[in-house]
Amino acid sequence: MSNVTYDIMWREAMMELLDQLEAENPEDPSLAPKDLSEWSCIYIKYLQIFRKLDTAYDQVVHPQKRIDMKKALEACMGRVLELRHWLVKLNKGLDFVNLDDILVDLKLTPEVLEVPAPRYFIEDRSKELKDRAKFLDALTEKYTVPDASPSGGLPELPALSEDDAILLIQCNERGRQARERSRIMRSVKRQRQLEDKRTRAGMALNVDEAAMKIQACMRGSWWRSKVRQNADEEQVFIGMKPKAPMGKDPQVLERKTWQRRKGVQHEHQHEYEDAVVSLRGKVKELEGQDMREDIQDKINAWFINNRNPETGEYPDFPEEEEGGSKIILNPPPPPPEPTPEELAAAAAKQKGSKGKGKAEPPKKGKDAKKTEPEAAPKTEEVVTSVFVSDIEEAVKEYVDKWQERDESANFAQRYDAELVKAAMRPLVFEEVRVQVDEEMRILLQNLKDMVAAERAAKTGKKVKAKKAKKAKKKGKEGKGKKKKDPTVDRTIESLYAELVSTSILQKCPEIHIQDYLGAFNFLGATLEKAHVPTDPSIAQIRHVVTEYCLLSLGSAYVHEKAPIIRSVLLYGAPRTGKTSLAQAVAHLAGANFLNISPRHTDGKFPGKTVAMMIHMVFKVAKMMAPSVIYINEIEKVFVSDKKKMKEFGGTEPFSRIKKELLKEVKALEPSDRVLIMCSSSEPHICVKKDEKAFISFFDKHIYLPLPDYASRRAIWAGLIERHGGKLPYEFDLSTLAHISDGYSSGTIDQVVRSMLTPRRLTRLSEQPLTIAEVLQWLCRAEPTPPDPIDTLRAWADKTPARAALLQSEADKSGAAAQPKDAKKGGKGKKAK
Template sequence: MANVTFDIQWREAMMELLDQLEAENPEDPTLAPRDLAEFSCIYIKYLQIFKKLEECYDQMVHPQKRLDIKKALEGTIGRILEIKSWMVKLNGLNDCVQLDDILVDLKLAPDVLEIPTPRYYVENRSKELDDRGKFLDALVEKYNVKRPREDPIKLPPPLPEEEAIRVIQVNERGRQGRERARIMREIRRQQAFEEKIARMGGRSALSQEEAATRMQAAARGFISRTRTKQITEAELVFIGMKPPQRDPAHDPQIKEQRNLQRRKLVQAENQAEYDKALITLKTKVREMEGQDMRETIQDRVNTWFVENRNPDNGEYPDFPDEDEGGSKIILNPVPKEEPLDEPAPDPKAKKDAKKDPKKDDKGKGKKGKGKDDAPVEEKKEECPDYFVKLIEGSVQDYVNVWQDRDESTNFFQKYDAELVKDSLRGVVFEEVRVDVDEEMRVLLQNLKDMVAAEKAAKSGKKGKKGKKNKGKKAKGKKKKDKGKKGKGKKDLTADRSMESLYAELVSNNIIQPIPKAKVQDYLGGFNYLGATLEKASIIPDPSMAQVRQLVSEYGILPMASRELHEKVPWVKTMLFYGLPKSGKTLLSYAVANGIGANFFNLSPRNTDGKYPGKAVQLMIHMVFKVAKTMAPSVIYIDEVEKVFISDKKKMKEFGGMEPFSRIKKELLKEIKQLGPGDRVLIVGNTQQPYLCVKKDEKAFMDFFQKHILFPLPDYASMRLLWPGLVEKHGGKLTYEFDLSTLAHIADSYSAGTLNQVVRLMLSDRRVEKLDRKPLTVKEVLNFLCKFEPVHKDTDQALRDWTNKLPYRRPKNPDGTPMPLVPDKKKKKK
């Protein structure tokens, strides 16, 4: 693709952003979006804009354009998350908002809802992540730590000897019977041929001409069938029912991929040139314009000295501290608000207030009793709009700088020196202002000393030096700071470096290297009947496409930067729950890989025997300290329900050297201290959330802000899973493969089980033979029957627990979900 392609795409995205701003804030307030359907349309439109901007930022070569695109991109991401949080509130706290009917009305495909992981999350930190990866690999080799691997294939236990012999005997008898029947067919056919020849007097059944005619007919039939098959395949390719077979050397998709990779190299070169130009041009701006800036600031400050000098005693005002802004207050004074004209006080009202001062106080707490008491209007909660201003600013920057800019001569998309200078003038001005502030503080102190000396000379006393006062102020500040530090939490590892803490956690296998994974590796389809089921008062399970969407929205998008994380609706804790081998661990790895995060494994079985007794406090402290300092970070807890179980009998059944719930207390303390900008995400995985009962169940549910169910694949997901898994393991399904039948037969099997089936089936030797002998449904079923489907009781137990979640519970009159465990105090009352 050419540079113009992405310029046009950027222009379209910015114009669409402008249309979105007008749609959200129309001139007529009655036309503003209010219900869930209207916000859903806006949400879908922002997703489309996000994909365009993300692709532009990834492939744009011009370094200054990329800076402006990034502002618009992060503003769009923030707006998507704001609208999604508001949609969840409108949807009764259900995170899975069904948008299938909206897509039908807008004539859009479900692919619109797929949220790609922004590539710049990792690419902009590539050097940092490479250095950290090398350091981690060195520590893993040094301490001989085991890396997480793919789960081994677990087949059913072998049969008892007697039953195995019986099965072998039955199969052998069947084989012998089939072989005997084949031989008998051959004998009968040979006998029939001999009898036919004998009837014809011993001569051959066909003459030479007849044999040639039959051979020609067979050859022509074969050629015709082959030609018809080719025409049919070409027609299917033309209407989009079959993918075309292309030569890899001339495949346009492969050529486009190579072109995009080449653009990334050019992008890196232009960015390096731009970074060097920032240093050289900054010195030039300082040399050429720095003196004029200095004189301007000095003149304004001198004028301020003269204007604010006390005419009575001749003293000069104090110069503003740097914490207050320094000379910024002088250069950009805050406009004073003019006092409003208030009506003159009524003398009768004063007398009444003097007579009965207690009456008003008594009436404050009562509503509607006084004559003049007006009903207090409650403010309606509205969708947050912090990122609307950022989007408006990015659109305005585009219109002012890039919309009408002629770049016909900038073929290689190099940086623009004049734009660089314009962006650096503010930076240089700020540096000059800080230098001038220091000089003017010294000058002002000298003037004050001179004034004090003149007064002292007239009165015959020695003047006080300003340094003593400074010392007193500084001491007072120090005391305050000490008092603040004393209130904070005690640092158990204050005397240790971050490298030593990181190495210790790696040696204990708490910080782990994880396999590469993407959110797109979690294959699955879209639910096309979600809205229809909701209208019938049936809450559907989230589709596998919705699971990908939720993980991207809550786990990946808010982690772009500290500034974005501070403003967006962010999540501390997420629970992934579902049946065994349903993809929970895969998406936990995908979140960490998508944001380039450190991966901490605090699973009870992984930490069992490490930091025993009271040392668990040190372990949790180290984990969160390193996680915050080296953010973004993902803290993973497998079998998390066992952390919240307080029943000692159950805890003994789990085994282990230490009780699994020992980290609960310290974990709750540390999570309370997580704030916006820390970029630490706790991901809990569980197959049996229903093990927590009574008070443990409430604490377990309340600990997690988001609960994401990982469902079994339905028919639509099966249609995507089988080809995807076969391709992942080196194979490929032919067009003739009966995928529909296999999707129906494999019902009630989890995605992880299907993955194990394909791994077992596609050995290296079998992959080599796929060209000659393609896969068949019968061959897949021979391997599928070795694995057991999910039991219905297990699935039902998960569904019963899901019905206890807040969005599934009955609602109070004010719309809030009823509590899970009734309050004992209220019962007594």
């Protein structure tokens, strides 16, 4: 695509943002969105705008456009997170909001709800991340840290005996010979049929007639081939058939174009950075002296206007902490004069305060209700709008700077020198202002000394030198003891190296959230209205993890303003992708991945040194943010029963990190881009007080179920293609999806990895995959039993949102049943 395409995309996104702001706050308050469905439409529209801005920012090569575009992108991203949290509140606190009926009304596909992972999280920090990766690789090689090995394949079948192997070979050979004889007999039978047909015709063809028939057959074959080729090209063009001949696939060409634009983008960015330095010097050289004289004239005028006419003393120059000469150059506006209504209200209040006498004693009886203070009216909860002002500012900047700008002479989309100068002028002005302030303070002190000397000469008294004012200390000294830092004498590099040597800080594999394959549930809202309990779909899990974990962690600007989420629990059956999702978040956000799972750190930092380990982990995570701290089997950290703790195994108790972990998580601030991601397969083992502490530790609880039929169908096809295989057209994928009911996505991945060995991949063209072959490998894997799944669903009802919902439903049913019981009791006989 061309540069104009992305400019149009940017313009459309900014105009749509304006429309969204008007839709949220219309002139008529009755038209404002109120219920879940209306806010859902606005949320979907913001997602579409977010996707447009993300694509445009990723491909625009103009460096100054990208700066302004990033402001709009991050503001829109923050607004999406605000609306997500608001939808959850309107959805009775449940994180998974079913929007399939809204999509049907809007005539949109489920792909609209896919939240993009902005690529600039990594690309804008590419140099930093490359240096960090090199440092990590060097430390890994130095300390010979073993790599995190992937999950192993399926167990091998036992070796066959010699007799069984010979019998199997004989059976296969007999089958091969029978198939070959059958093929020969089919060809002989077809030849005989053709000869019988010619004999029945009664006459033989001459040379011309035979040639015409051959020509007709060849023309038909040629035209059928041409029609088939045109159909294939059309399917490739519209994206229905991505596997096209080399060099003709539009998706391949698009990827090449994107890579080429990335090179141009980096080249223009370096040119812009060099121009900023050079043009800033030019602005200071050409306009700096005029700025200096203008500032000096205004400060001199302020000296004269504020001089005391009686004593001749000059005013004190504002300190730098107070703003320095900013107060002089841009004085704050005077407070508005009070209106007559405000004056009358103030006079009435003052009069009422004077007329108050002794407090009357509280009344008793019927009049007591009248004297009781009225309860404060409940304020209606509204959606937070922190990012609305940022969106308005971004739209205004676009309209003022770019909407009507003529760029016909800038075909290559390089930087604009005039815009660079305009951006540098405030910086140069501030630099000159600070220098002038220092000079004017000295000048003002000299003037004060002269005035004091003249006064002393007249009165005959000596002048005492004034002591310099001490800067006011912010805050009270000694208020709250700060926690001592046991590693204050160590560098962050040494702490980083120690965590790498103990394999706590790990290299994160390159996993994408979209690799968590699964389909959208098209009947979620329908089943919810019918009060049929359903598990969240795989697509909903992708959306929630991207919004709660990735978007806020990847952007420092969004993280400080968006609703804060410190800790997330991913719970579900084993091998449902909990660890992979945590690694995907760390990879896409360009974050460090620190694994302090109890079983992983067992034997490391024994005894009381565990406090040092937790301190080092959080210090490195904060200093080298963003960071993801991962804890597997987190439920075992909160178990306090000593008998259960012995069953877990290990040389150290798993709960040894609990105390320090709670302290560090509680101390996390919005500026700390640290996310605690934990996984659990048995959250129900925490009971009584442990259960309460365990549940309240997390801000969000996300359940990862087993894949349903639609997701299994997508998982089988996607994993086989990911591991280098290819399914034939006639492969019965629906049957395989039905048969694999109860298997987790990790188990299916294990089956595919074991089946598609390098030797099998080389023979796929000769011998395609069949259902029977896949089932042979699937039978070696064990499905997930239903009992743990039922236990996990029952435990989900204990999470805060589900518990509150069930309690409200129980209260409603109890309130509905109470009048009937009271009516029956009123008509019954008296109790004896």
